[in-house]
Amino acid sequence: MGLQIIKPDTNYNIIGLRKIAFVLSGILILIGLASLVIKGGPKYGIDFAGGIVVQAKFQESVDVSEIKDALAPLNLPGLAVQRFGDAEANEYLMRTSQGTIKAEDVRNQVKEALTQGLDGKAFEIQRLEMVGPKVGADLRSKALEALFYAVLLIAIYISGRFEQRWMTAGIMAAGLAAGIYVLQLLSMPMTYLIVAAMIITVGLCWYLKLNYALGAVVALIHDITITVGIFSLLDKDFDLTIVAALLTILGYSLNDTIIVFDRIRENLHAKTAKTLGDTINISINQTLSRTLLTSGTTLIVILALYFFGGGVIHDFAFALLIGVVVGTYSSIYVASPILLGFSGSKGAGSEGAPATANAS
Amino acid sequence: MNGSLRWRIILTLVVAVVAIAFVLPSFPSLHTSGLKKVLPDSEINLGLDLKGGIHLTLGVDVDKAILNSVAQMGQDIRAEAREEGVLVLRPRVNDLGELTFVLLKKEQQASLEDILSSRFANLKVNGKTVQDNGQVLYTIGLKPDYRAKLEKMTLDQAVKTIRNRIDQFGVAEPDIRKQQDNRIQIQLPGLDDPQRAIKIIGKTAHLEFMLVDEEADVSKAVRGIVPPGSSLYQLQKRRADGSYAKQPIVLKDDVVMTGQYITDAKTQFDSYGQAYVSLTFNSRGARIFERVTGNNVKKRLAIVLDGKVYSAPTIQEQISGGRASITGHFTTDEAHDLAIVLRAGSLPAPVTILEERSVGPSLGQESIDKGVFSTILGMVLVLGFMVVYYRFAGMVADLALVLNIVLILAGLAAFGATLTLPGIAGIILTIGMAVDANVLIFERIREELRKGLSAKAAIQEGFGRATLTILDANVTTIIAAIILYQFGTGPIRGFAVTLTLGICASMFTAIFVSRIIFDLWIEKRKPGATLSV
Numbered sequence: 001m002g003l004q005i006i007k008p009d010t011n012y013n014i015i016g017l018r019k020i021a022f023v024l025s026g027i028l029i030l031i032g033l034a035s036l037v038i039k040g041g042p043k044y045g046i047d048f049a050g051g052i053v054v055q056a057k058f059q060e061s062v063d064v065s066e067i068k069d070a071l072a073p074l075n076l077p078g079l080a081v082q083r084f085g086d087a088e089a090n091e092y093l094m095r096t097s098q099g100t101i102k103a104e105d106v107r108n109q110v111k112e113a114l115t116q117g118l119d120g121k122a123f124e125i126q127r128l129e130m131v132g133p134k135v136g137a138d139l140r141s142k143a144l145e146a147l148f149y150a151v152l153l154i155a156i157y158i159s160g161r162f163e164q165r166w167m168t169a170g171i172m173a174a175g176l177a178a179g180i181y182v183l184q185l186l187s188m189p190m191t192y193l194i195v196a197a198m199i200i201t202v203g204l205c206w207y208l209k210l211n212y213a214l215g216a217v218v219a220l221i222h223d224i225t226i227t228v229g230i231f232s233l234l235d236k237d238f239d240l241t242i243v244a245a246l247l248t249i250l251g252y253s254l255n256d257t258i259i260v261f262d263r264i265r266e267n268l269h270a271k272t273a274k275t276l277g278d279t280i281n282i283s284i285n286q287t288l289s290r291t292l293l294t295s296g297t298t299l300i301v302i303l304a305l306y307f308f309g310g311g312v313i314h315d316f317a318f319a320l321l322i323g324v325v326v327g328t329y330s331s332i333y334v335a336s337p338i339l340l341g342f343s344g345s346k347g348a349g350s351e352g353a354p355a356t357a358n359a360s
Numbered sequence: 361m362n363g364s365l366r367w368r369i370i371l372t373l374v375v376a377v378v379a380i381a382f383v384l385p386s387f388p389s390l391h392t393s394g395l396k397k398v399l400p401d402s403e404i405n406l407g408l409d410l411k412g413g414i415h416l417t418l419g420v421d422v423d424k425a426i427l428n429s430v431a432q433m434g435q436d437i438r439a440e441a442r443e444e445g446v447l448v449l450r451p452r453v454n455d456l457g458e459l460t461f462v463l464l465k466k467e468q469q470a471s472l473e474d475i476l477s478s479r480f481a482n483l484k485v486n487g488k489t490v491q492d493n494g495q496v497l498y499t500i501g502l503k504p505d506y507r508a509k510l511e512k513m514t515l516d517q518a519v520k521t522i523r524n525r526i527d528q529f530g531v532a533e534p535d536i537r538k539q540q541d542n543r544i545q546i547q548l549p550g551l552d553d554p555q556r557a558i559k560i561i562g563k564t565a566h567l568e569f570m571l572v573d574e575e576a577d578v579s580k581a582v583r584g585i586v587p588p589g590s591s592l593y594q595l596q597k598r599r600a601d602g603s604y605a606k607q608p609i610v611l612k613d614d615v616v617m618t619g620q621y622i623t624d625a626k627t628q629f630d631s632y633g634q635a636y637v638s639l640t641f642n643s644r645g646a647r648i649f650e651r652v653t654g655n656n657v658k659k660r661l662a663i664v665l666d667g668k669v670y671s672a673p674t675i676q677e678q679i680s681g682g683r684a685s686i687t688g689h690f691t692t693d694e695a696h697d698l699a700i701v702l703r704a705g706s707l708p709a710p711v712t713i714l715e716e717r718s719v720g721p722s723l724g725q726e727s728i729d730k731g732v733f734s735t736i737l738g739m740v741l742v743l744g745f746m747v748v749y750y751r752f753a754g755m756v757a758d759l760a761l762v763l764n765i766v767l768i769l770a771g772l773a774a775f776g777a778t779l780t781l782p783g784i785a786g787i788i789l790t791i792g793m794a795v796d797a798n799v800l801i802f803e804r805i806r807e808e809l810r811k812g813l814s815a816k817a818a819i820q821e822g823f824g825r826a827t828l829t830i831l832d833a834n835v836t837t838i839i840a841a842i843i844l845y846q847f848g849t850g851p852i853r854g855f856a857v858t859l860t861l862g863i864c865a866s867m868f869t870a871i872f873v874s875r876i877i878f879d880l881w882i883e884k885r886k887p888g889a890t891l892s893v
Contacts, residue, residue, distance in 0.1 A: 003748065003749045008806075008807075008810050055723070057722075057723075106716070107554065107555050107558075107718075108555065124720065124722070125720065126719070126720040126722060126723035127717075127718065127719045127720065127723055128554070128716065128717070128718050129716065129717040129718075130713070130715065130716040130717075131714075131715050132417075132419075132712075132713075132714040132715055134419075134714060135417055135714045135715045138541070142847050143847065145847055146843050146844065146846070146847035146848070149843050149846075149847075150839065150840050150843045153839050153843065154836055154839055154840070157835065157836060157839060158836075161832060161835075240848070240852055241782055241852070243852075244782055244844060244848065244852045244855050247840045247843065247844050248789060248840070248855075248859070250840050251836060251837035251839075251840035251841070251859075252793070252837070254833075254836045254837070254840075255793070255796070255833040255834070255836065255837055258829075258832050258833045258836060259800065259829055259832075259833055262828070262829045262832055262833075263829075266825075286807070287803075289803055290796075290799050290800055290803045293749070293795075293799045293803075294792075294793070294795065294796040294799050296745075297742045297745060297746075297791075297792050297795050297796075297799075298789065298792030298793060298796075299792070300738060300741045300742055300745065300792065301735075301738030301739070301741070301742060301788045301789065301791050301792040302738075302788070302789070302792065303738075304734045304735075304737045304738035304741065304788070305734045305738065305785060305788050307734075308730060308733055308734040308737060309730055309731060309734045309784075309785070309788075310726065310727055310730035310731070312409070312727060312781060313727075313730075313731070313781055313782075313784075313785055316782065316785055317785070320785075320789065
C-alpha cells in the first residue's frame with residue numbers, strides 16, 4: 001500500500017469540536033459582513049458597476065503618475081492607474097467608473113490623451129473594456145440570479161436524492177417561488193430579494209425537516225459569505241469571473257459535503273454506531289483522507305494557476321483558492337454538525353456533543 | 361480474457377482514437393501534413409480573450425423607431441382621409457407615443473372611423489373630444505400586439521442590417537445575435553482594428569426626411585427660442601478647402617419618411633462632377649415619397665442622417681418613381697461610404713454601444729501561453745503526486761487523467777465550443793477534481809482491503825460503492841455548470857461547457873477506464889500478488 005496521510009484507525013472527534021468551529025466560522029463571517037457594511041457593499045468591478053478598463057503596454061517604463069496626468073484632460077471619474085503583471089513588462093491598467101465620454105470615442109480619446117501626454121512614448125492598447133451602467137446593473141442581477149438558482153436547485157436535488165423526499169422538495173420549491181413572487185410585487189431590490197430567498201430556503205428546509213439539504217445549503221451560504229467577505233476585506237474587485245469562481249466553489253464544496261453525507265447515509269443503514277453523532281463522526285473520519293487528497297490536488301493546480309496563470313486570471317485563481325480551503329473546512333466542520341444539530345431528537349439520546357465525547 | 365473485458369477495451373480504444381482525431385486538427389503544425397485530409401475539420405474555437413477580437417453590446421432605441429412609424433401613420437391617415445373628402449389636421453405624436461390629430465368637421469366622425477377601421481387595422485382610438493368649435497380631437501394608439509410585432513421587426517431588421525454591414529467589410533466568423541431588452545450582441549474574433557469595426561457598426565445611418573420649418577426665425581432659434589413642434593439643427597456645408605461650415609436650420613419634428621424603405625443606394629456624379637448618393641425606394645416608400653413631395657412643392661425637404669442635416673433641397677415638383685438623391689457637397693469617398701452604409705441598410709432605429717470589450721491579438725497569445733504553461737505544470741505535479749501516493753493505482757489514475765484531458769479537448773472541438781481563459785481555468789480545475797473520482801475509488805478499495813477482503817473483492821466493492829457517490833457528487837457540479845451556462849455570457853459560458861465536459865469525461869475515465877485496467881490486473885496476476893493501491 002502506498003502512502004497514507006490519514007491512518008486508517010483515525011478517529012478525530014470532529015463533532016466535539018463543532019462549537020469551536022461554529023465560533024470560528026461566525027467570527028470569519030462577521031468580519032466579512034462588517035467589511036461589507038463599512039465599505040457599503042462589495043467593490044464591484046466594471047462588469048457590475050459599469051466603467052472602463054484599459055490595459056496598455058509601453059515600450060519603456062512609464063511612471064504611473066505620468067499616465068494619470070496624461071489622462072487628466074479626459075476627466076474620467078475615479079481614475080485608477082496601476083502596474084500590471086511583471087515589473088519589466090511595462091504594462092499598465094487604467095480603470096475608471098462610467099464617465100461622460102461616449103462609448104464610441106473611448107478608444108480614440110484614450111489613445112490621443114496618452115500620445116499627447118506622454119510625448120509620444122510608444123504604446124499599444126492591449127485590452128479595452130467598456131461596460132455601460134445599465135448593462136452593468138443587468139449583469140449584476142443576472143449573476144445574483146445565477147447564484148440563487150444554483151443554491152435552490154441543489155437544495156431540491158439533495159432533498160430528493162438523500163431523503164427520497166422529492167415531493168417535499170417540490171413543495172419547498174413552490175413555497176420559495178411563491179415567496180419570491182410576493183417579494184417581487186413589493187419591488188424589492190435584487191440583493192434583498194436574494195437574501196430573502198436564502199432565508200426562505202433555509203426556513204423551509206428547517207420547517208419541512210429537510211436536514212441534509214439544510215446542512216448543505218448552510219455550508220454553501222457559509223462558503224460564499226466568507227469568500228465574498230475576504231474579497232471585500234482585501235479590496236478586490238468583484239466581477240463576472242469571480243461569480244464564475246463562486247459558482248465553482250459552490251459545486252466543489254457541495255461535492256465534498258455530499259461525499260460525507262453519502263457515507264453518513266450508508267453508515268446509518270448499516271447501523272455502524274449507536275447515535276447519529278457517532279455515525280457522523282465515523283463517516284467524516286472515513287472520508288477524511290479522500291477529502292484532504294482531493295483538496296490537495298485541486299490546490300496544487302489552483303496554485304499553479306495563481307502563480308503562473310497571468311494577471312487576467314489572478315483574482316479568479318485567488319477566489320478559487322479561498323473557496324477550496326473554506327469549502328473543504330465547511331464540509332467537515334459545518335455541514336455535518338448542522339445535520340446533527342437539526343436531527344438532534346432522532347438519534348437515541350444524542351444531544352450531540354456529550355454522546356460523542358463518551359464514544360471517542 | 362473474458363468477453364465483457366475485451367469489448368470494454370475495444371470501446372475505450374475507439375473512444376480514445378476518435379478523441380485524438382478530433383484534437384489533432386487544433387495543432388497548426390498538422391495543417392500542412394497529409395494527415396489533415398483524413399481528420400475531422402473541427403478545431404477548437406478560441407474565445408475573444410485568447411484570440412483577440414471585439415465584443416460589443418448595442419442598445420437599439422426601439423421606442424424611437426416606433427415613434428417614427430406612428431408619425432408615418434399620421435401622415436398616411438391624413439392623406440387617405442383627404443381622398444375621401446375628410447379633412448384631418450395637425451397629426452402629431454404626443455409624449456405618450458400616441459398619435460393625435462384634429463378632425464375638422466364633427467359630422468365626418470363616422471366616415472373617418474370607417475377609414476380607420478378598414479385601412480388602419482393596427483390602430484385603436486384611445487380617446488376623442490368634441491370641441492366647441494365643432495372640431496374633434498382624436499387620440500390614437502397602436503394595438504398592443506402590433507406594437508410588440510413592430511418592436512420585434514425593428515430588432516430583427518437591426519440585426520440584419522448589422523450583419524450586412526459586417527459582411528461588406530469581411531470579418532471571419534462574426535457572431536451577431538439578438539438579446540433581450542432590445543440589445544444586440546456582436547462578436548468579431550481576431551479583428552486587428554476594433555476602432556474601424558465600431559465605426560462601421562456604430563454608424564446608425566438612421567436616415568430621416570424632415571420638412572424645413574419655413575416660418576421659424578433662425579436667428580431667434582439660435583438664441584433658444586424655437587417654435588413648438590420644431591427643433592434647431594445644423595446643416596453641414598463643405599467648403600472648397602475641404603473644411604466644414606455649419607449653418608443653423610430649423611426643422612419640423614415630424615419625420616415625414618425614414619430610410620427603411622430604401623432598396624438601393626449608389627454614388628453618382630452630377631454635371632459639375634459633384635458626388636451625390638442616389639436612392640431607390642421600394643413601392644411603399646415610393647408612394648410615401650410621392651405624396652410627401654406632392655404635398656410640399658416649393659418647400660424645403662431636409663435629409664437628416666444620424667441627426668446631421670446633409671442637405672435641404674427645395675422640392676421643385678412631385679417626385680414619383682421612387683427615386684431620390686442626397687446631395688451634400690460630398691467628397692467621392694464620403695459619398696461612397698454613405699452609399700455602402702445605406703445600401704447595407706439603414707438601421708431602423710438609433711443604436712448606442714452599451715458594452716465594448718476588445719483584446720489585442722498579442723495579449724491573447726500571452727494569455728494562451730500562460731494558461732497552457734500553468735495547466736501543464738499543474739498537471740505534471742498532480743500526475744507525480746498520484747504515483748507517489750498510490751503507486752500502481754496512481755499510474756492508472758494518471759492514465760485516466762491524460763485521457764480525460766484529451767476527451768475534454770476533443771469535446772470542445774467536436775461541439776464547436778469556445779475555449780476561453782476561464783475555460784482553461786476550468787480544465788485546470790477539472791484536473792484537480794478529476795482525480796477525485798479515482799481517489800474515492802482507491803480509498804474505498806483500501807478500506808475494503810483493510811477489512812480483509814481479497815484484492816478482487818476489494819476492487820469490486822470499491823468501484824461499486826464509490827460509483828454512486830461519484831454520481832451524486834458530480835450531478836450537483838453539473839447543476840452549477842448548467843446554471844453558469846444559462847446566466848453567463850461569453851467567457852463564463854465557455855467555462856461552464858468545459859466544466860461539464862470535464863465532469864462527464866472524468867466519470868467515464870475513472871469509473872469505466874480505470875476499472876478495465878484493474879480487471880486486467882486481476883486476470884493477469886500471479887497467485888498471492890498484492891494490489892498496489
